[in-house]
Amino acid sequence: MKVNERTIGDLLWRIILLLWALTIIVPLLWVLYESLKTNQEFFADVWALPRKWAWVNYKKAWVSYELGSTMLNTLYYVGASLVLGTFLTTINAYALVRLQFKGRQLIWSMIMLSLFLPGINALIPQYVLMRDLHMLNSLTGLILLDSLGESVFFLMLLGGFMQSLPKELEESAFMDGASLFQTFMRIIVPLSTPGIVTVAIFKFLGLYNNFLGPFIYLSDAKKHTIGVKMYHANQIMQYKSDLVTLFAGVTIAMLPTLILYIVFQKKIAEGATLGAVKG
Amino acid sequence: MASSETTRTTHKGSLMKKSDMQKRLFVLIAVWPCFIGYLLFNLYPNIVSVYYSLIDWNGISEAKFVGLSNFVSMFQDVFVWRALYHNLILILTIPVLTVYISLILAYLLINKGYLEVKLYRILFFIPNILAVIVITLLWSFIYDGSYGILNGLLKIIGIDMKEYYWLGDRSTALWALLPPLIWSGVGLYVVIFMNAMKSIPPSLYEAAVLEGASHTTRLFKITIPLLSPIIRVGVLFISLGVFKGFEFMLILTNGGPSGSTDVIGLYMFSMAFGSTSHNYGYASAIGMFLFVILIAVKLITDRIGSKESLEY
Numbered sequence: 001m002k003v004n005e006r007t008i009g010d011l012l013w014r015i016i017l018l019l020w021a022l023t024i025i026v027p028l029l030w031v032l033y034e035s036l037k038t039n040q041e042f043f044a045d046v047w048a049l050p051r052k053w054a055w056v057n058y059k060k061a062w063v064s065y066e067l068g069s070t071m072l073n074t075l076y077y078v079g080a081s082l083v084l085g086t087f088l089t090t091i092n093a094y095a096l097v098r099l100q101f102k103g104r105q106l107i108w109s110m111i112m113l114s115l116f117l118p119g120i121n122a123l124i125p126q127y128v129l130m131r132d133l134h135m136l137n138s139l140t141g142l143i144l145l146d147s148l149g150e151s152v153f154f155l156m157l158l159g160g161f162m163q164s165l166p167k168e169l170e171e172s173a174f175m176d177g178a179s180l181f182q183t184f185m186r187i188i189v190p191l192s193t194p195g196i197v198t199v200a201i202f203k204f205l206g207l208y209n210n211f212l213g214p215f216i217y218l219s220d221a222k223k224h225t226i227g228v229k230m231y232h233a234n235q236i237m238q239y240k241s242d243l244v245t246l247f248a249g250v251t252i253a254m255l256p257t258l259i260l261y262i263v264f265q266k267k268i269a270e271g272a273t274l275g276a277v278k279g
Numbered sequence: 280m281a282s283s284e285t286t287r288t289t290h291k292g293s294l295m296k297k298s299d300m301q302k303r304l305f306v307l308i309a310v311w312p313c314f315i316g317y318l319l320f321n322l323y324p325n326i327v328s329v330y331y332s333l334i335d336w337n338g339i340s341e342a343k344f345v346g347l348s349n350f351v352s353m354f355q356d357v358f359v360w361r362a363l364y365h366n367l368i369l370i371l372t373i374p375v376l377t378v379y380i381s382l383i384l385a386y387l388l389i390n391k392g393y394l395e396v397k398l399y400r401i402l403f404f405i406p407n408i409l410a411v412i413v414i415t416l417l418w419s420f421i422y423d424g425s426y427g428i429l430n431g432l433l434k435i436i437g438i439d440m441k442e443y444y445w446l447g448d449r450s451t452a453l454w455a456l457l458p459p460l461i462w463s464g465v466g467l468y469v470v471i472f473m474n475a476m477k478s479i480p481p482s483l484y485e486a487a488v489l490e491g492a493s494h495t496t497r498l499f500k501i502t503i504p505l506l507s508p509i510i511r512v513g514v515l516f517i518s519l520g521v522f523k524g525f526e527f528m529l530i531l532t533n534g535g536p537s538g539s540t541d542v543i544g545l546y547m548f549s550m551a552f553g554s555t556s557h558n559y560g561y562a563s564a565i566g567m568f569l570f571v572i573l574i575a576v577k578l579i580t581d582r583i584g585s586k587e588s589l590e591y
Contacts, residue, residue: 009494013387017399020384023462024405027417030428046426088313095309099302107314114317117325118573120523120544121566124551124559125324125331128338148316180305209410211526216552227412231530234416243426246416254413261408265401268408272467273474 035247042244061248065233074225077139078207085147086200093158094188111150137220154199157274161195198271201264208257226253331563338557349564362546365453366522374517377461378510381468386498389476404466415530418459422446446532449539456540460527468513475509515580522573543569
């Protein structure tokens with residue numbers, strides 16, 4: 001519908017939109033260009049542009065925050081949880097939606113119960129449990145914690161997808177002598193790919209951005225993932241003011257999700273809407 | 280004839296048995312790892328937290344059953360009430376502001392054909408994909424006293440705050456937490472509301488336009504009432520988040536200065552995992568209290584909203 005009377009009101013609305021846009025653009029650009037200055041330049045005049053781009057800050061951040069090993073930890077934690085979690089969620093959704101077996105109803109209702117559990121009161125018993133299982137300070141332990149479990153949102157999303165596939169597809173594959181597992185891998189997975197990709201993107205965002213889990217469970221500095229590492233880098237800054245390096249570190253930390261967002265912008269917007277519908 | 284009949288049924292039976300076995304194995308692999316993980320890491324800790332709230336335990340010592348005494352001291356703990364008061368301030372401001380800002384932005388992005396709208400649709404969601412640590416550090420750069428962006432901008436328009444640390448002063452610290460909390464949530468609701476607005480039939484607006492209704496009237500009289508079910512869900516999610524969330528405070532202020540940004544989740548967290556305290560029993564009692572509050576918030580939000588649900 002195009003009823004665009006260009007008036008003073010329009011100018012006001014455009015300014016409101018622009019102001020909100022600036023609250024996002026300004027801090028991001030500010031950190032980016034400050035990360036390319038020297039500390040002397042930065043403290044002499046905060047707002048001046050860098051005279052010469054000091055890419056060396058990025059090298060300094062990489063070395064002094066041990067971002068090499070941190071990124072490896074992050075890659076292992078995020079990568080393994082993502083692959084294991086997405087596979088298990090997909091096969092789980094298939095079994096719960098398309099197969100009839102004993103206890104299915106009971107399992108569904110137990111899963112639905114999770115909607116009423118806020119989780120915050122479970123933080124302490126969960127920590128004690130992880131300790132008793134000797135899974136503290138272990139990236140693998142954290143991977144198991146984060147990939148084994150039920151998520152109503154992801155089950156609904158994938159389940160909805162799978163329910164819309166015609167039953168004949170599986171039946172004919174079955175007639176041809178394919179096993180359940182083969183049917184799942186060769187027919188269900190390819191046809192549900194759009195849903196699986198959405199689940200994987202949201203799992204990635206959740207895992208990469210997870211702060212509290214790694215903060216609680218990984219106290220050993222050698223095991224730190226990017227979020228916890230940057231937290232400690234910022235804490236140290238109170239004693240030593242090498243801010244340009246911190247800016248470079250923050251920029252590095254936000255790159256992976258920014259790139260993912262640029263690539264999958266449409267899918268992320270769609271998935272975000274689905275999340276609200278479940279209510 | 281009869282014998283061939285029996286062989287056929289036994290053959291069929293063994294085939295059934297085979298596929299039955301296969302199905303059991305498949306279900307074993309497909310369902311049980313997730314379900315057992317859920318029981319172990321989620322349901323079990325939730326149930327056990329009730330017991331934890333009734334004991335005196337620092338995680339190492341022998342757990343001592345103390346009945347309701349954790350709850351008794353909790354209700355007498357001024358820090359609990361102070362933290363809850365801060366939560367109250369946040370819950371009265373953040374959900375309303377987040378939803379209103381999102382509604383207005385979404386309405387403008389959908390109904391105004393400005394050139395820049397396409398870019399904004401992508402841009403506005405960016406805070407939602409940034410990690411908590413990135414958001415909090417960005418805002419600590421904004422609020423810093425010596426080099427911060429905010430003081431710099433204020434200076435340009437003629438307000439010299441000198442070296443004022445927004446997060447370091449009792450009088451502003453809690454209020455200074457509102458912008459990052461709102462900023463990081465708006466993008467998601469803009470997307471959600473935009474999609475909901477797209478599904479409103481244009482004919483509804485056309486009639487209003489003919490009668491000369493302005494954009495503001497259309498937004499408040501048509502769009503918002505029609506969106507009320509989804510707005511209610513939004514308010515519920517944000518409200519629950521306000522009571523549960525404490526990562527921003529943990530990173531930005533750790534509850535300080537002198538407790539002025541302490542919230543109930545953070546108080547519970549520092550009781551259990553803080554550098555000085557490992558009081559698992561007491562922290563769990565706070566957790567149980569929080570659980571009750573969250574259920575109450577859910578019920579209240581349902582009650583308030585359900586009156587005005589419209590169909591079109």
